[in-house]
Amino acid sequence: xxxxxxxxxxxxxxxxGSRGIGAATVRMFVQAGANVLFSYEKSKTQAxxxxxxxxxxxxxxxxxxxxxxxxxxxxVTEAVRxxxxxxxxxxxxxxxxPEDIPIDRMPDEQWRRTVSVNLDAVFALVKxxxxxxxxxxxxxxxxxxxxxxxxxxxxxxxxxCDYAATKGALISMVKGLSTELAPHHIYVNSVAPxxxxxxxxxxxxxxxxxxxxxxxxxxxxxxxTPEEIAAPVLFLCTxxxxxxxxxxxxxxxxxxxxx
Numbered sequence: 407x408x409x410x411x412x413x414x415x416x417x418x419x420x421x422x423g424s425r426g427i428g429a430a431t432v433r434m435f436v437q438a439g440a441n442v443l444f445s446y447e448k449s450k451t452q453a454x455x456x457x458x459x460x461x462x463x464x465x466x467x468x469x470x471x472x473x474x475x476x477x478x479x480x481x482v483t484e485a486v487r488x489x490x491x492x493x494x495x496x497x498x499x500x501x502x503x504p505e506d507i508p509i510d511r512m513p514d515e516q517w518r519r520t521v522s523v524n525l526d527a528v529f530a531l532v533k534x535x536x537x538x539x540x541x542x543x544x545x546x547x548x549x550x551x552x553x554x555x556x557x558x559x560x561x562x563x564x565x566x567c568d569y570a571a572t573k574g575a576l577i578s579m580v581k582g583l584s585t586e587l588a589p590h591h592i593y594v595n596s597v598a599p600x601x602x603x604x605x606x607x608x609x610x611x612x613x614x615x616x617x618x619x620x621x622x623x624x625x626x627x628x629x630x631t632p633e634e635i636a637a638p639v640l641f642l643c644t645x646x647x648x649x650x651x652x653x654x655x656x657x658x659x660x661x662x663x664x665x
Contacts, residue, residue: 411644414439417489418643419481421445421472421531422499424453426604427554430632431496434640436460443485445470445499472499474522478530486538493547494643495535497528498554500572504609506565517568524572528553532583539592549592550643553580554635557600557658573598577654584652593651595642600658601629625660 418435422428423444429452432444443466446453453467468484470477485492501523503516532551539549558566559573577596584594601607601620611617611629621627638655641647656662 409646410438411640411646412439413494413640413643416440416493416643417485417491418442418494418496419444419485419492419531419535420496420498421470421481421527422447424449424456424467426606427599427602427632427635428496428498429456430636431498431639432456432465433460434633434636435494435643436464438640438644440494441465441489443468443481443488445472445481447471447499472523472527472531473519475526475530478527479534481531482534482538491542492535492538492549494550494552495531496552496554496639496643497531497576499527500524500554500606502569502606503566508565509567512568520568521572524569525575528576528579532579536587536590536592540590546591548648549590551583551587551592551594552639552642553577553594553596554639555580555596555598555654557598557656557662559598560654560656560662580654581652588651593642593647595647595651595653595655597635597638597642597655597657598662599630599635600624600656600661602635603629603631623661624658628659630657630659 418440420428420431423432424446432442435442441464445468457465457467466488470481553576555576556573558570559577563570580594580596587594635657638657
């Protein structure tokens with residue numbers, strides 16, 4: 407009998423869902439049977455196109471600036487209002503300042519914004535999502551949280567200490583939350599991509615010298631695709647992953663081994 411990865415009737419909130427890894431995850435989740443609310447900040451046209459592609463009865467988008475802790479609760483509330491509950495949170499949004507900046511020249515404002523978007527907003531999303539998920543804990547139906555970290559969160563990234571610090575913090579959150587929330591049937595994992603062909607990484611990949619240096623450090627000899635990151639996110643939210651929590655799922659072409 408064939409095995410399929412199903413999220414039949416599950417309700418998912420995916421941040422940063424209008425493009426790149428987020429959009430690929432939205433598509434896969436809907437194809438697997440989930441209802442999805444996703445957030446976007448500026449890409450309204452892309453968000454509306456994705457909703458039309460997936461079907462407005464199964465997928466909805468909401469504009470939201472996830473800079474700090476203020477707006478997370480409205481996202482969670484909207485997911486519950488539209489679809490009745492919340493089973494899955496995928497915290498995918500984030501910023502990666504593309505300019506190489508030594509620590510002694512990094513502006514305080516860059517540090518604050520990277521932490522505010524990549525870490526503070528994730529804290530608030532998890533906080534309010536868990537409050538909703540615990541309401542159904544007594545039913546025994548599992549809930550899932552997947553935080554999108556990075557290879558740089560494990561081995562650091564020279565000249566990008568702000569980004570690496572936030573992604574490393576997400577991994578620590580996963581480790582602690584997985585044990586804290588296991589009694590409530592809430593699974594917490596991380597997917598840690600390496601270099602992926604997305605809009606965020608495009609400035610680096612469009613530079614021939616930088617792109618060559620990037621690919622030379624990836625044992626598989628290429629960068630990943632958004633779909634190659636979305637598929638493990640999907641897997642971690644299915645019954646096939648029912649004995650996995652607190653894990654960092656590396657999806658980086660072997661790059662984390664070569665640092």
